[in-house]
Amino acid sequence: MSQVVVQNFSISLDGFGTGEGISFDAPFGHAGERLHEWMFATRFGSSMFGTPTGGQGVDHAFAARHDVGIGAEIMGRGKFDYRTGPWEGLGTDEEWRGWWGDNPPFHTPVYVLTHHPRPSIEMEGGTVFHFIDAAPEAALELAREAAGDLDVRIGGGPSMVRDFLAAGLVDVLHVVIVPIVLGRGTRLWDGLEGLEQRYDVEAVSSPSGVVHLVFSR
């Protein structure tokens, strides 16, 4: 049976999955790259930028699962784009195709949740962005159908992950706690009191300083 998984979702000690002040130059706002440095230091993370280097320890073991067994992703508009609202009138960026260049690292259908649907965009390497205005359950139904026997990744940002968790739709939640205090931004855990009661929880610290937390059911 295919599963619904959250992978490599990085948060600060105070639970923020993104910072404040998101812009083209700062996709995670004032958090900068600090939430994801641990990933860029792995062989998996470095391979996004050319010749793979970096560690193959516990951080890599987790990070590399991103490429295994996923048949579709659902992401929020906020992961796909740094703006909100209608696509029309966004000027030269009206044709925004995401952050990831011509060949995004998904290689599957990707359902982008937005109140402003637009035509799908087919990229190189198998990624197809679909733009849908749907509640978590309905979006998951589409993604499951596209994924077949493979798993569905819930891609972020924090508020949509929270929505899927609150709706009880997530089978595996892999959170990475980065030892920084961000102070502001969007929190992951809000509204999820008692979440742990529905899961087995395992924590493992990495020599890099981050802690991997896995909720599974």
Place this chain on the structure above:
Amino acid sequence: MSQVVVQNFSISLDGFGTGEGISFDAPFGHAGERLHEWMFATRFGSSMFGTPTGGQGVDHAFAARHDVGIGAEIMGRGKFDYRTGPWEGLGTDEEWRGWWGDNPPFHTPVYVLTHHPRPSIEMEGGTVFHFIDAAPEAALELAREAAGDLDVRIGGGPSMVRDFLAAGLVDVLHVVIVPIVLGRGTRLWDGLEGLEQRYDVEAVSSPSGVVHLVFSR
């Protein structure tokens, strides 16, 4: 040189150091004992209740430091008592002497921060509760003097730990992240953006499921 230390300070994944609804029957509110079960399962923690049993692994190693090298503690009224406001008129509990019985586990002077000073209380085993209305710096000066060459423990609750951290007064912060989502209560990290920049941070996960986080400078 003596240090100012926070020890065994347990928080939920969402950063709460106490829950909501604090009362005589629920010193940590709706959190119950969940934030401290890891400690009661150690030899150190179980020894508070009679014959010591329990593990002597990483949780015990951290917990047992409570008894070593401390010359004074500063705690908030909220750790000493479940009520706020003037002591007069609290009825039969007007003579409240803390949660810990006749021989509290401190064995040093303890400075209780309160806007309502009252006469000191001398307990068995060396604990003396002093009640002072003082800012963090002034309270620390008193406690340092009492501690001599020994360290000063900042005992909690969360809002007073936060005040001492914000004032830059803490040398070692040992936080224990318990894998539960409390949802409400008093948070530790609020107002501490960038705290990690002033410390080295180390994280280690325990087989019990908690994560020990040590900030030191």
